[in-house]
Amino acid sequence: MNAERKPTTTIVIDAKSGFCFGVSKAIKTAEAHLQKGGELTSLGDIVHNEEEIKRLREKGLHSVGLSDLSTSNSPKVLFRAHGEPPSSYETIKAAGKEIIDATCPVVLKLQQRIFKAWQEIKMVKGQIVIYGKKNHAEVIGLSGQTNNEAIVVQSSADLHLVDASKKTILFAQTTMSQSGLEEMEGWLRAHLHNPQDLTVHKTICAQVGNRVPHLKEFAKQYQVIIFVGGRKSSNGKVLYEVCRSVNPHSHFVSGIEEIQPSWLNPAPASIGICGATSTPQWLMEHVAEKVHSLLSQDLP
Ligand code: SF4
Incomplete structure (x- = not known):
């Protein structure tokens, strides 16, 4: 959606944001x-x-x-x-x-891959490592495929949980960041006694991965970015940080009441509105309408 408003602010909703x-x-x-x-x-x-x-x-x-x-x-x-x-x-x-x-069929497939890998690695007394958020629902489902024997690592601080002498298969929760997974892979290669004992499956969902380069470009194009997402959305946090890394005038809101008039005063030349894979289209539209209406008023 594009809308022109007083006097020159352009408000654009990212066409690629919203539900995966x-x-x-x-x-x-x-x-x-x-x-x-x-x-x-x-x-x-x-x-x-x-x-x-x-x-x-x-x-x-x-x-x-x-x-x-x-x-x-x-x-x-x-x-x-x-x-x-x-x-x-x-x-x-x-x-x-x-x-x-x-x-989600992508998650289902990942569950099946983890189950199969676990069956195989058990035979050589190896281990499954999942890069993800410890209590996240998806990770609980993934770990369940291994009878909860998988080692869940969220950062390098969790590396002590990994047995450096064992063959290791690394998977990732679908909504983790690509750069985080690469970092984890690097840490594991450095940590394992034999770096060749590591097999990595790059299981970040393309629906998330593709949005990172896209959002980087999108966020650069507008003076102000309003990122719409749920407070509990892990994907939202990752994508918001992507926007903030290229545009310091990026703001996170979970609803229209969180929009601060100070972000719009003086009126920016352009405002980009985007969101996570869990952000409904209708909510981004409400945000655009609210921004439009605030810009129409005499802001303090
Ligand atoms: S982000 Fe990907 S894996 Fe997760 S629910 Fe959406 S499509 Fe499925």
């Missing part, structure tokens, strides 16, 4: 079930975006943690794009509920 296909598919799956009537329970928040969760809650989608499952009356439980460990499948089945599996 995995999140989009999960939300469409939830909406299709909600349209049939009744409530639906999602295991954990369906997307790391509070505004979108609010919108879906009004349609009957409620989220619960696995330990609170008994509080839900819904006979169906939706697994979100992040995926779940095998134990969640067993728990839901044991509770007599139907699973609506909206795991």
